[in-house]
Amino acid sequence: MKNLLPMLTGLMLLLSCSSKKNEVTGYAPIYGDPADLTSISLVAAQPVDNGGKIYVLDGILYQVETGKGIHITDIADPAAPVPKGFIKAAGAQEVAVKDGLIYTNSQNDLVVLKIEGEKLSVVKRMPVSLGLRFSPALPPERGPFECPEKSRGTVIGWQKKTLTNPACSY
Amino acid sequence: MKLKQLAILAIGGLILAAGCSKGDNAPPSGSGAGGSTARMTISGNYLYLVNSSSLQTYDISNPAQMLLLNTQNVGWNIETIFPYRDKLFIGSETGMYVFDNSNPKKPQLQGQAQHLRSCDPVVADENYAYVTLRSNNNGCGGTLNQLNIYDIQGTHILNPKQVSSLQMSEPHGLGLKDNILYVCMGRNGLNVIDITDKTKPFSRKILSDGTEFIDVIPYDHTLIVYVQGGFILYNITDPANPQKISTINN
Numbered sequence: 098m099k100n101l102l103p104m105l106t107g108l109m110l111l112l113s114c115s116s117k118k119n120e121v122t123g124y125a126p127i128y129g130d131p132a133d134l135t136s137i138s139l140v141a142a143q144p145v146d147n148g149g150k151i152y153v154l155d156g157i158l159y160q161v162e163t164g165k166g167i168h169i170t171d172i173a174d175p176a177a178p179v180p181k182g183f184i185k186a187a188g189a190q191e192v193a194v195k196d197g198l199i200y201t202n203s204q205n206d207l208v209v210l211k212i213e214g215e216k217l218s219v220v221k222r223m224p225v226s227l228g229l230r231f232s233p234a235l236p237p238e239r240g241p242f243e244c245p246e247k248s249r250g251t252v253i254g255w256q257k258k259t260l261t262n263p264a265c266s267y
Numbered sequence: 268m269k270l271k272q273l274a275i276l277a278i279g280g281l282i283l284a285a286g287c288s289k290g291d292n293a294p295p296s297g298s299g300a301g302g303s304t305a306r307m308t309i310s311g312n313y314l315y316l317v318n319s320s321s322l323q324t325y326d327i328s329n330p331a332q333m334l335l336l337n338t339q340n341v342g343w344n345i346e347t348i349f350p351y352r353d354k355l356f357i358g359s360e361t362g363m364y365v366f367d368n369s370n371p372k373k374p375q376l377q378g379q380a381q382h383l384r385s386c387d388p389v390v391a392d393e394n395y396a397y398v399t400l401r402s403n404n405n406g407c408g409g410t411l412n413q414l415n416i417y418d419i420q421g422t423h424i425l426n427p428k429q430v431s432s433l434q435m436s437e438p439h440g441l442g443l444k445d446n447i448l449y450v451c452m453g454r455n456g457l458n459v460i461d462i463t464d465k466t467k468p469f470s471r472k473i474l475s476d477g478t479e480f481i482d483v484i485p486y487d488h489t490l491i492v493y494v495q496g497g498f499i500l501y502n503i504t505d506p507a508n509p510q511k512i513s514t515i516n517n
Contacts, residue, residue: 145496145497147496148493148495148496148498150493151301152300153299153484153486154298154299160497160498175489175500175513176512176513178513180515191306192307193299193305193314194299195297195298195299196298200309200327202307207314207325207333209333220331221330221331221332221333225335227306227316227318
């Protein structure tokens, strides 16, 4: 009886597998160092991989790199955007800006960030109820997802991607 | 007597001043603009966050002492929040909620429009709210794929009245510039919709090149488009004819 639930879960996972080639939007695991889950830092501009939500203020565009951080791009000259830097913040999904301060989330914390020159400081961090499941076990939304592989490391988040025949779903 | 007159004058002046700032077109000072699919937004000294069922109000007048003021239950499967002047528009899988935000410390539910189950970001102007309904395979459910326009003038705000709808493929985020509404349709393109007549919206053109369009922010003469993999900037000096000027994506 005790083994029934895992068996059922396994069965459901199997049933969700599909043999035909099928491209869907779903979540893929982000692998990384568990210490990166809470640390926030400013680093050099990064190529956009899986751009997310956007926010604009005073000619600066902030775009979430879903689950990883925020790209900062100067678009004062829209014909020639200039990447300015990248804020590493694991679990980031949302961004808004006011009076030079950047509001985002790091996992289930709401954080207020200040950038002076090359230096980033965390003005405030508080746990909030985002209702997003930042669980390494499951992606934040129901649907198909790429099964995590233990050999690739620790899952520290999820990113939305176009997946081919994802084997997992919930 | 003189003091009383002075007081009346002062109060009158205050009311006038308040009236003026309300009619102002400029966004609240110090904050910018987000897309229609955001779950977090800033209006004045307040930050609003929606999770799947509730609206949270944070006082950020002193950011280092950011404070949760209250949490209100709104409904189920909430997805988006969009501020417009003294209102907050909240999109859920089952409807649109309009909150009066004239007391920004505690927004009050003013009206709602129910619809069949689907994903639905919302944007608004003074008189109308624009909602896209999308069915997909990601758990949003439903079978609808369309744009709905609701009249929210005067008392209609209490029970937003649908004035039109336009069928389209997989509408996602949307944004408004003058009489043009931009609706992202995933891989089906960016729909440029003429909404001069709110009862008869029509598609002027669809920009489509295989890019997956997700959300937009009209920003002066630039349309910022969040696409799968990054963003694209269009010049919208002529809103009906967006011209691609730059791209940053993978």
